[in-house]
Amino acid sequence: MAWFALARFARAMITILVVVGFAFIVLRLSGDPALEILSNDAPPEARDAFRSAFGLDQPIWVQFFDYMTRIAAGNLGNSMREGRNALAVVIERIPITLALSVPAFLINVVIGIPAGILAALHRNSLLDRGVMLGAVAGFTIPTFVLGLLLVLVFSVQLGWLPSGGARSWHHAILPVLTLGAGGAAVLARYTRSAMLEVLGQPYIRTAHVKGVPWRLVVYRHALPNAAIPMVTIIGFMLGQLIAGAVLVESVFAWPGVGRLLVASVVSRDLPVVQCVLFLIAVTMVTSNLLVDLLYGLLDPRIRRGGQA
Amino acid sequence: MKGALLLAEGLAKAYPLRGGLFARRSQILAVNGVSVSLNKGETLGLVGESGCGKSTLGRLLLGLEKPDAGCVTFDNEVMPSSKAAAWRRLRARMQLVYQDPLGALDARLSVAEQVGEPLVIHGIGGPAKRKARVLALLALVGLSEQHGARLPHELSGGQRQRVVLARALATSPDLLVCDEPISALDVSIQAQVINLFMDIQQKFGVAMIFISHDLRAIRQISQRIAVMYLGRIVEEGITDDILHAPLHPYTRALVSAVPEVRKPRARRTILAGDPPNPADRPDGCEFHPRCPVAMSTCSNLKPLLLGSGSRGRKVACHLAAANASQPLGAH
């Protein structure tokens, strides 16, 4: 297990390295931010000063090495727009995003999992079909379309809720609903198929045939075993807490990390974009790592077979 | 040994063995110091238990794998690396026939396309010539044009092996390495396919290395036989000599399992135990733990493959060497 954990950890670190390299290459090679940030008629000396202030006049590998060193020191550079530490700019947005994504995640779990279990237990019933149709609709409608639809109904037509901004908890209702619906749909489908898979296993039939009451079979055997694959999808959703809200934040003008990213991309604020990328990479990699380790603990077969 | 078609000296090949995570890394010596020579048009039978390294030896001789030690020369030229274009060109002159013909054929291409593929690969002839050649090859192995239009899974096992053989013969190679070509077939088919191999040998004078665990199959087709045990050749000689006067106790055990050769009333020698783990070889003679006539020397000293008598006979056994050195009529 120690070796398994170590191997997974090494892979996670490599992935983060690739992310940093990717971010660096794409963002640095693609143009001259000095021309973007300063107006076109800024004197050349001002541009040069700008470039040397941000180290943009150095050879690319020097810039990369500097960047790596700075990351190791926890310093990700200053935002070109705001002139403040980019990490600080990003970090102050995290709670704003979490204020959307955590309640949405709770909705996912509270609605998605029971709906999936019920659908699986009543396979092919009207309930099953209803849940599945709802689930398919829920995750095939793009989030930005769903969000705008809700705005149209609840803000424009009914006038009940604000259409954008983040001034009060009223403002959070529509974005949370939008985020929650899609996730709940995915989770319901996933839960249903995990349950069906387990219910089809011979040991479930055996338990049932041996005379164990069906309710007990479900609680004691089916649910715990179906929970193992669920770890993957729930871990993925936790990793998406920050990254998953880009479109929804844009629709509802919610000033979180996603909106910051879009704004920074538009204004080519390189340090902030890299910072967001890095932050998202760390959360995704960490959640994947935790899922892998948890999986290894829950299911010994994975631990033995998966270390090659 | 000038003029030999294929010459291999001191071949060795080890495969690393995946052990536990913190365990010592060990390896399997699949082939351990083997020398082989084969003349044009000659057939050498290679016999031994499964796992004795005979298939690995076949792959080494074809240059499919790089030996850890020793070297292979084909027609007086050193075998190129299997990544080189020269190696690929050499395939027109040496071919492999597989144990599992279904696995060796692409399930999605017709038989005729696959038989003609070596011609395409080596750029031999134009489309019309290739087509005629494919028909001739199919006829040679006893298949019709209709068979050529089929897919591999639509043929029987024996027919598939004929297809593989036809494909191997497409470029008129000088050497065929046949790796257990009949062991996957029904017993009733085996004889037919053996006969086919013998026909081809006579018609084309192609040299063959015929690998099998079954001495019965090998004795009909081979001029010479080499017996392998745990990565080494323990006895080698002309087929008749090996069959009628086996010197090595292991060969004797193998021969005694062939009913038609066994002398009347002779007891069948049954070997005790399994072949030892190739990753953990016994000291001295590899065969001594199972040998019915092992002496004390055998557990310490490794016997060398030495010439014994005339007609190219060689044997690696202390006892056989001792018997041979005794003056005639001493007993």
Place this chain on the structure above:
Amino acid sequence: MLQQSTSEALTSKPTSTRPRTPLLVHMALAYLAVFVTTAAVAQFIIPYDPAAIDLKARLSPPIGWGGSLAHPFGTDELGRDMLSRLVLSIQMSVSIGLGATGLGAMVGTSLGFIAAHLRGWIEQAILALIDFQATMPFLILALAVLAFIGNSLAVFVCLLALHGWERYARIARSLAISANAQGYASAVRQLGAHPLHVYWRHILPNVAATLIVSMTISFPEIILVESGLSFLGLGVQPPSTSLGAMVGYGRDYLARAPWVLMMPSLVISLMALSVSLIGDWLRDRFDGTLR
């Protein structure tokens, strides 16, 4: 009730399940057929030049909301015909989807084959890239690349091609490794074939079915990503238009002319829904494990 569902859950042969709402599947298939056909013949069916501005007919509603036959789907803020723009948007989205899917399959398959063929550290590097691609949310990567490299259509298609390449790479690599380990591929190599011959003529045809299934999954996903990016204003740029770009544009007229936004939204959602329904139906029919 519980007892009955039990017996159903326990009989896990697909034959025992009643055909699940084939009507919906038929509708989904019909919708997709219309969708793709529209894209193919777009130039011949549009009633108006989609760029033609008619300020007198600004924001005229579609039929059913008081609109006229002249503009059955209404007009936008500049009086441009919605139907024509919608048809062209569909064409754009489908073209981008097809191009990106094909390109992604090509790149991914090639990398998978390269990894399987060369092994060693090159394989490890490709595996690290696959890990990276699978770990990072695609939208985030796309955002980063797009705004910095620019907005030409070619760049956009190439970028979207990165979506899903790691799936093809994984599949191609594992199938090629298993083909190489024993069997027909090594047999052909042993005939003296160049590795390219082996991959092109033998391994690719043998893995094509799996890859094509992957492509049918990728195609709608790419259209959705394209829509999302175009909605943010970072994808297809005016004067070109795509479904997502239309939604983004219509957002400004949400209160006054909701149809500008609703039409393309409906088209995208129905497309994704149809693909999903058909996919589920196929899986239920062909997969014995009833997922």
